[in-house]
Protein backbone atom coordinates (compact mmCIF):
# COMPACT_ATOMS: atom_id res chain seq x y z
CA UNK A 1 0.00 0.00 0.00
CA UNK A 2 1.42 3.34 -0.95
CA UNK A 3 1.45 6.25 1.48
CA UNK A 4 -0.04 9.58 0.37
CA UNK A 5 1.98 12.78 0.19
CA UNK A 6 1.04 16.37 -0.63
CA UNK A 7 3.22 19.12 -2.09
CA UNK A 8 2.10 22.72 -1.57
CA UNK A 9 3.62 25.89 -3.02
CA UNK A 10 3.36 29.24 -1.29
CA UNK A 11 1.27 30.51 -4.24
CA UNK A 12 -1.45 28.02 -3.22
CA UNK A 13 -0.74 25.31 -5.82
CA UNK A 14 -1.31 21.76 -4.55
CA UNK A 15 -0.05 18.42 -5.88
CA UNK A 16 -1.26 15.05 -4.57
CA UNK A 17 1.14 12.13 -4.94
CA UNK A 18 2.82 9.18 -3.28
CA UNK A 19 5.32 9.38 -0.43
CA UNK A 20 8.92 8.30 -1.10
CA UNK A 21 11.60 8.24 1.56
CA UNK A 22 10.71 9.15 5.12
CA UNK A 23 7.24 10.00 6.39
CA UNK A 24 6.99 13.45 7.91
CA UNK A 25 7.16 17.00 6.64
CA UNK A 26 9.69 19.37 5.12
CA UNK A 27 9.76 22.90 3.73
CA UNK A 28 12.19 24.93 1.63
CA UNK A 29 12.60 26.68 -1.70
CA UNK A 30 11.37 24.48 -4.57
CA UNK A 31 13.70 24.49 -7.59
CA UNK A 32 13.75 22.44 -10.78
CA UNK A 33 16.83 20.73 -12.20
CA UNK A 34 16.81 19.63 -15.84
CA UNK A 35 19.79 17.23 -15.73
CA UNK A 36 18.94 13.75 -16.99
CA UNK A 37 21.44 11.99 -14.72
CA UNK A 38 23.08 12.60 -11.36
CA UNK A 39 20.24 12.38 -8.85
CA UNK A 40 22.57 11.13 -6.13
CA UNK A 41 25.12 13.90 -6.74
CA UNK A 42 22.29 16.46 -6.69
CA UNK A 43 20.86 15.15 -3.41
CA UNK A 44 24.26 15.17 -1.69
CA UNK A 45 25.36 18.62 -3.00
CA UNK A 46 25.45 20.93 0.07
CA UNK A 47 24.42 23.85 -2.19
CA UNK A 48 20.89 22.35 -2.12
CA UNK A 49 20.54 22.82 1.63
CA UNK A 50 17.01 24.15 2.41
CA UNK A 51 15.94 23.52 -1.19
CA UNK A 52 13.42 20.92 -2.32
CA UNK A 53 14.47 19.70 -5.75
CA UNK A 54 12.22 18.54 -8.53
CA UNK A 55 13.84 16.71 -11.42
CA UNK A 56 12.31 17.28 -14.83
CA UNK A 57 13.61 13.95 -16.12
CA UNK A 58 10.68 11.60 -15.38
CA UNK A 59 12.34 8.34 -14.29
CA UNK A 60 14.50 8.79 -11.22
CA UNK A 61 16.09 5.98 -9.24
CA UNK A 62 16.66 3.47 -12.06
CA UNK A 63 20.31 2.88 -11.13
CA UNK A 64 19.75 2.84 -7.36
CA UNK A 65 22.33 4.43 -5.09
CA UNK A 66 26.00 3.64 -4.56
CA UNK A 67 28.82 4.69 -2.27
CA UNK A 68 30.82 6.69 -4.81
CA UNK A 69 28.52 9.15 -6.57
CA UNK A 70 28.34 11.51 -3.63
CA UNK A 71 29.33 15.15 -3.24
CA UNK A 72 29.29 15.06 0.58
CA UNK A 73 28.70 12.50 3.31
CA UNK A 74 24.89 12.78 3.45
CA UNK A 75 21.77 13.91 1.64
CA UNK A 76 21.68 17.70 1.86
CA UNK A 77 18.58 18.67 -0.13
CA UNK A 78 15.50 19.39 1.97
CA UNK A 79 13.31 17.08 -0.13
CA UNK A 80 12.84 15.39 -3.51
CA UNK A 81 9.97 15.66 -6.00
CA UNK A 82 9.82 13.23 -8.94
CA UNK A 83 7.43 11.92 -11.55
CA UNK A 84 8.17 8.24 -11.37
CA UNK A 85 10.16 5.96 -9.10
CA UNK A 86 10.90 2.67 -10.92
CA UNK A 87 9.85 -0.59 -9.32
CA UNK A 88 13.30 -2.12 -9.67
CA UNK A 89 16.81 -0.72 -9.66
CA UNK A 90 19.68 -2.09 -11.68
CA UNK A 91 23.34 -1.16 -11.83
CA UNK A 92 26.58 -3.03 -11.13
CA UNK A 93 27.53 -0.47 -8.47
CA UNK A 94 24.10 -0.22 -6.84
CA UNK A 95 24.00 -0.85 -3.11
CA UNK A 96 20.32 -0.08 -2.56
CA UNK A 97 17.22 1.75 -3.69
CA UNK A 98 16.65 5.50 -3.81
CA UNK A 99 13.57 5.08 -1.63
CA UNK A 100 15.54 3.34 1.18
CA UNK A 101 18.38 5.86 0.80
CA UNK A 102 16.02 8.79 1.33
CA UNK A 103 14.44 7.02 4.29
CA UNK A 104 17.79 6.26 5.94
CA UNK A 105 18.76 9.94 5.48
CA UNK A 106 15.37 10.96 6.93
CA UNK A 107 14.46 12.85 3.74
CA UNK A 108 10.83 13.36 2.79
CA UNK A 109 9.92 13.08 -0.89
CA UNK A 110 6.97 12.82 -3.23
CA UNK A 111 6.48 10.88 -6.48
CA UNK A 112 3.65 10.47 -9.00
CA UNK A 113 2.95 14.16 -9.47
CA UNK A 114 2.89 16.14 -12.71
CA UNK A 115 6.42 17.55 -12.60
CA UNK A 116 5.83 19.33 -15.92
CA UNK A 117 3.00 21.39 -14.40
CA UNK A 118 5.17 22.11 -11.36
CA UNK A 119 8.14 23.16 -13.49
CA UNK A 120 6.02 25.51 -15.59
CA UNK A 121 4.85 27.25 -12.41
CA UNK A 122 8.44 27.62 -11.18
CA UNK A 123 9.63 28.77 -14.61
CA UNK A 124 6.89 31.38 -14.99
CA UNK A 125 6.63 32.66 -11.43
CA UNK A 126 10.19 31.97 -10.23
CA UNK A 127 11.29 29.53 -7.53
CA UNK A 128 8.59 29.16 -4.89
CA UNK A 129 8.73 28.34 -1.23
CA UNK A 130 7.02 25.03 -0.68
CA UNK A 131 6.45 22.06 1.58
CA UNK A 132 5.86 18.32 1.36
CA UNK A 133 3.76 16.52 3.94
CA UNK A 134 3.96 12.72 3.72
CA UNK A 135 2.05 10.08 5.68
CA UNK A 136 -1.45 8.74 6.23
CA UNK A 137 -2.39 11.93 8.13
CA UNK A 138 -1.09 14.38 5.49
CA UNK A 139 -3.39 17.36 4.87
CA UNK A 140 -3.31 20.12 2.28
CA UNK A 141 -3.87 22.72 5.02
CA UNK A 142 -0.71 21.65 6.84
CA UNK A 143 1.34 21.62 3.62
CA UNK A 144 0.14 25.13 2.70
CA UNK A 145 0.81 26.42 6.20
CA UNK A 146 4.39 25.11 6.09
CA UNK A 147 4.99 26.40 2.56
CA UNK A 148 3.89 29.92 3.53
CA UNK A 149 5.89 29.85 6.77
CA UNK A 150 9.23 29.20 5.00
CA UNK A 151 11.02 32.57 5.07
CA UNK A 152 12.81 32.19 1.70
CA UNK A 153 16.52 31.96 0.92
CA UNK A 154 17.09 35.69 0.43
CA UNK A 155 19.18 36.94 3.35
CA UNK A 156 19.84 33.40 4.61
CA UNK A 157 23.46 32.54 5.48
CA UNK A 158 23.61 28.75 5.15
CA UNK A 159 27.35 28.40 4.47
CA UNK A 160 28.06 28.54 8.17
CA UNK A 161 25.46 25.82 8.78
CA UNK A 162 26.75 23.24 6.29
CA UNK A 163 30.49 23.87 6.67
CA UNK A 164 32.73 21.37 8.42
CA UNK A 165 33.36 21.97 12.09
CA UNK A 166 37.07 21.40 11.92
CA UNK A 167 40.06 21.62 9.63
CA UNK A 168 40.63 18.42 7.61
CA UNK A 169 42.77 17.10 4.78
CA UNK A 170 41.35 15.64 1.59
CA UNK A 171 42.77 12.25 0.86
CA UNK A 172 42.30 10.86 -2.59
CA UNK A 173 40.37 7.61 -2.67
CA UNK A 174 41.42 4.86 -5.06
CA UNK A 175 38.27 4.93 -7.14
CA UNK A 176 38.81 8.57 -8.07
CA UNK A 177 41.78 7.56 -10.17
CA UNK A 178 39.76 4.74 -11.72
CA UNK A 179 37.01 7.23 -12.54
CA UNK A 180 39.32 8.92 -15.02
CA UNK A 181 40.36 12.06 -13.24
CA UNK A 182 43.97 11.37 -14.13
CA UNK A 183 46.94 10.20 -12.17
CA UNK A 184 47.74 12.10 -9.06
CA UNK A 185 51.30 13.20 -9.25
CA UNK A 186 53.22 14.08 -6.12
CA UNK A 187 51.37 16.95 -4.54
CA UNK A 188 53.05 20.08 -5.86
CA UNK A 189 50.82 22.75 -4.38
CA UNK A 190 49.34 23.35 -0.99
CA UNK A 191 45.79 24.60 -1.41
CA UNK A 192 43.58 25.79 1.40
CA UNK A 193 39.91 25.33 0.51
CA UNK A 194 37.27 27.41 2.28
CA UNK A 195 34.37 25.04 2.89
CA UNK A 196 31.10 26.92 2.40
CA UNK A 197 29.49 23.57 1.47
CA UNK A 198 32.22 22.07 -0.71
CA UNK A 199 31.49 19.32 -3.25
CA UNK A 200 33.84 16.35 -3.14
CA UNK A 201 34.40 16.38 -6.89
CA UNK A 202 36.07 19.78 -6.66
CA UNK A 203 38.53 18.30 -4.15
CA UNK A 204 39.01 15.24 -6.38
CA UNK A 205 39.81 17.41 -9.39
CA UNK A 206 42.25 19.59 -7.46
CA UNK A 207 43.94 16.48 -6.01
CA UNK A 208 44.17 14.93 -9.47
CA UNK A 209 46.15 18.01 -10.53
CA UNK A 210 48.70 17.64 -7.78
CA UNK A 211 47.16 19.70 -4.97
CA UNK A 212 47.47 18.83 -1.33
CA UNK A 213 44.22 20.20 0.09
CA UNK A 214 43.46 21.45 3.57
CA UNK A 215 39.76 22.15 4.00
CA UNK A 216 38.89 24.85 6.53
CA UNK A 217 35.54 25.87 8.10
CA UNK A 218 33.70 28.81 6.50
CA UNK A 219 34.37 31.16 9.41
CA UNK A 220 38.15 30.59 9.60
CA UNK A 221 39.85 34.01 9.75
CA UNK A 222 42.22 34.86 6.89
CA UNK A 223 45.11 35.13 9.36
CA UNK A 224 44.83 31.38 10.11
CA UNK A 225 44.70 30.52 6.41
CA UNK A 226 47.69 32.73 5.57
CA UNK A 227 49.63 31.18 8.48
CA UNK A 228 49.35 27.83 6.65
CA UNK A 229 51.41 29.41 3.87
CA UNK A 230 49.24 28.14 0.99
CA UNK A 231 50.18 28.27 -2.70
CA UNK A 232 46.54 28.92 -3.52
CA UNK A 233 43.22 29.58 -1.80
CA UNK A 234 40.04 27.96 -3.11
CA UNK A 235 36.54 29.35 -2.38
CA UNK A 236 33.90 26.62 -2.57
CA UNK A 237 30.32 26.42 -3.72
CA UNK A 238 27.63 26.48 -1.06
CA UNK A 239 23.97 27.10 -0.20
CA UNK A 240 21.99 30.22 0.56
CA UNK A 241 22.52 33.92 -0.09
CA UNK A 242 26.16 35.13 -0.40
CA UNK A 243 25.38 38.63 0.87
CA UNK A 244 24.99 37.90 4.61
CA UNK A 245 28.29 35.91 4.69
CA UNK A 246 30.19 38.93 6.06
CA UNK A 247 32.89 36.80 7.73
CA UNK A 248 33.73 35.21 4.34
CA UNK A 249 33.73 38.53 2.48
CA UNK A 250 36.12 40.00 5.07
CA UNK A 251 38.44 36.97 5.00
CA UNK A 252 38.56 36.99 1.18
CA UNK A 253 39.40 40.71 1.20
CA UNK A 254 42.34 39.97 3.49
CA UNK A 255 43.55 37.09 1.29
CA UNK A 256 43.34 39.46 -1.70
CA UNK A 257 45.78 41.81 0.00
CA UNK A 258 48.45 39.16 -0.74
CA UNK A 259 49.52 37.83 -4.15
CA UNK A 260 48.25 34.28 -3.44
CA UNK A 261 46.17 32.89 -6.34
CA UNK A 262 42.44 32.58 -5.57
CA UNK A 263 39.85 30.47 -7.43
CA UNK A 264 36.14 30.49 -6.61
CA UNK A 265 33.25 28.32 -7.78
CA UNK A 266 29.55 29.28 -7.55
CA UNK A 267 29.01 30.65 -4.00
CA UNK A 268 32.81 31.16 -3.93
CA UNK A 269 32.49 33.15 -7.17
CA UNK A 270 29.73 35.31 -5.69
CA UNK A 271 31.79 35.89 -2.53
CA UNK A 272 34.89 36.88 -4.54
CA UNK A 273 32.70 39.42 -6.36
CA UNK A 274 31.23 40.81 -3.14
CA UNK A 275 34.70 40.99 -1.57
CA UNK A 276 35.81 43.02 -4.60
CA UNK A 277 32.95 45.52 -4.28
CA UNK A 278 30.33 44.07 -6.66
CA UNK A 279 26.72 43.24 -5.76
CA UNK A 280 24.69 40.03 -5.94
CA UNK A 281 20.99 39.53 -6.65
CA UNK A 282 18.34 36.83 -6.42
CA UNK A 283 17.37 35.31 -9.77
CA UNK A 284 13.88 34.23 -10.85
CA UNK A 285 14.16 30.45 -11.09
CA UNK A 286 17.95 30.36 -11.24
CA UNK A 287 20.02 27.88 -13.24
CA UNK A 288 19.89 24.19 -12.36
CA UNK A 289 20.84 21.73 -15.06
CA UNK A 290 23.63 20.16 -17.07
CA UNK A 291 23.21 21.70 -20.54
CA UNK A 292 23.64 25.43 -20.03
CA UNK A 293 25.59 27.23 -22.76
CA UNK A 294 28.14 29.73 -21.44
CA UNK A 295 30.26 32.00 -23.60
CA UNK A 296 33.91 32.76 -22.96
CA UNK A 297 34.05 36.49 -23.64
CA UNK A 298 37.77 36.42 -24.46
CA UNK A 299 37.47 34.29 -27.60
CA UNK A 300 33.73 33.88 -28.18
CA UNK A 301 33.79 30.10 -27.70
CA UNK A 302 30.76 28.43 -26.14
CA UNK A 303 30.91 25.76 -23.48
CA UNK A 304 28.14 23.49 -22.26
CA UNK A 305 28.10 23.63 -18.48
CA UNK A 306 26.52 22.26 -15.35
CA UNK A 307 24.77 24.89 -13.24
CA UNK A 308 23.17 25.18 -9.84
CA UNK A 309 22.55 28.67 -8.56
CA UNK A 310 19.68 30.92 -7.55
CA UNK A 311 21.71 34.08 -6.95
CA UNK A 312 23.98 35.86 -9.43
CA UNK A 313 26.50 38.67 -9.53
CA UNK A 314 25.05 41.83 -11.04
CA UNK A 315 27.31 42.65 -13.99
CA UNK A 316 26.42 46.36 -13.86
CA UNK A 317 27.89 46.50 -10.34
CA UNK A 318 31.40 45.31 -11.28
CA UNK A 319 34.11 47.67 -10.01
CA UNK A 320 37.20 48.66 -12.03
CA UNK A 321 39.18 45.76 -10.61
CA UNK A 322 36.76 43.08 -11.90
CA UNK A 323 36.47 42.01 -15.51
CA UNK A 324 33.59 39.88 -16.84
CA UNK A 325 35.02 36.71 -18.42
CA UNK A 326 31.93 34.56 -19.14
CA UNK A 327 28.21 34.99 -19.67
CA UNK A 328 25.17 32.71 -19.83
CA UNK A 329 23.69 32.33 -23.31
CA UNK A 330 20.33 31.42 -21.74
CA UNK A 331 19.72 34.77 -20.06
CA UNK A 332 22.88 36.86 -20.46
CA UNK A 333 23.73 36.79 -16.75
CA UNK A 334 27.34 36.97 -15.59
CA UNK A 335 29.12 33.60 -15.36
CA UNK A 336 32.76 34.42 -14.68
CA UNK A 337 35.01 37.18 -13.40
CA UNK A 338 38.70 37.93 -13.08
CA UNK A 339 40.49 40.46 -10.92
CA UNK A 340 42.55 42.81 -13.04
CA UNK A 341 45.04 43.52 -10.24
CA UNK A 342 45.39 40.10 -8.54
CA UNK A 343 45.75 36.44 -9.58
CA UNK A 344 42.10 35.77 -8.68
CA UNK A 345 39.20 34.48 -10.80
CA UNK A 346 35.94 32.63 -10.41
CA UNK A 347 33.16 30.84 -12.25
CA UNK A 348 29.42 30.73 -11.54
CA UNK A 349 28.75 27.26 -12.99
CA UNK A 350 30.38 23.98 -12.12
CA UNK A 351 33.71 23.06 -13.78
CA UNK A 352 33.73 19.93 -11.57
CA UNK A 353 30.41 18.67 -13.03
CA UNK A 354 30.06 14.99 -12.31
CA UNK A 355 28.15 13.74 -14.10
CA UNK A 356 27.89 16.47 -16.64
CA UNK A 357 29.76 18.22 -19.40
CA UNK A 358 33.50 18.67 -18.85
CA UNK A 359 33.91 21.72 -21.10
CA UNK A 360 34.85 24.02 -18.19
CA UNK A 361 37.25 21.61 -16.44
CA UNK A 362 40.28 23.54 -17.85
CA UNK A 363 39.54 26.29 -15.31
CA UNK A 364 41.17 24.00 -12.74
CA UNK A 365 44.30 24.03 -14.92
CA UNK A 366 44.17 27.81 -14.96
CA UNK A 367 44.32 27.82 -11.15
CA UNK A 368 47.33 25.47 -11.34
CA UNK A 369 49.01 27.80 -13.87
CA UNK A 370 48.56 30.78 -11.54
CA UNK A 371 50.18 28.81 -8.70
CA UNK A 372 53.01 27.70 -11.01
CA UNK A 373 53.60 31.27 -12.15
CA UNK A 374 53.86 32.48 -8.57
CA UNK A 375 56.25 29.73 -7.47
CA UNK A 376 58.46 30.06 -10.61
Ligand SMILES: NC(=O)CC[C@H](N)C(=O)O
Pocket residue numbers: 047236237238239240241242265266267268308309310311312
Ligand atom coordinates in the same frame (compact mmCIF):
# COMPACT_ATOMS: atom_id res chain seq x y z
N1 LIG B 1 26.07 25.93 -6.03
C1 LIG B 1 26.28 27.06 -5.37
O1 LIG B 1 27.35 27.32 -4.85
C2 LIG B 1 25.09 27.98 -5.20
C3 LIG B 1 25.45 29.36 -4.74
C4 LIG B 1 24.27 30.12 -4.15
N2 LIG B 1 23.77 29.43 -3.00
C5 LIG B 1 23.18 30.31 -5.19
O2 LIG B 1 22.15 29.67 -5.12
O3 LIG B 1 23.34 31.08 -6.09
